[in-house]
Amino acid sequence: MMDYPIKTPRQLGTVLQGYRKEQRLTQRAVGAKVGLAQNAVSQIEAEPGRAGLARIFKLLAALDLELVVRPRKATGRQADW
Secondary structure (H helix, E strand, O other): OOOOOOOOHHHHHHHHHHHHHHOOOOHHHHHHHHOOOHHHHHHHHHOHHHOOHHHHHHHHHHOOOOOOOOOOOOOOOOOOO
16 A cells, blocks of 8 residues: 655545545445444545544544654645645
8 A cells, every 4th residue: 555645634635535435435335434424524525624633533444544644755845735
């Protein structure tokens, strides 16, 4: 499996949606694993910046993913957001 560096909320939503689709899971099926409604999964994928961390971590757990925090590689430019 590959690592996906996430630097903005939008990137997180895109990666979560892509990983769910790669596993051929519906939003409803993923949500059912951890007690999230389909519309909650949809909201997290579309606007993760508006979702609470608890919901994001539930979705990560449902997709069998983990969050890793590490220093950024030096790019010589300002933060992405």
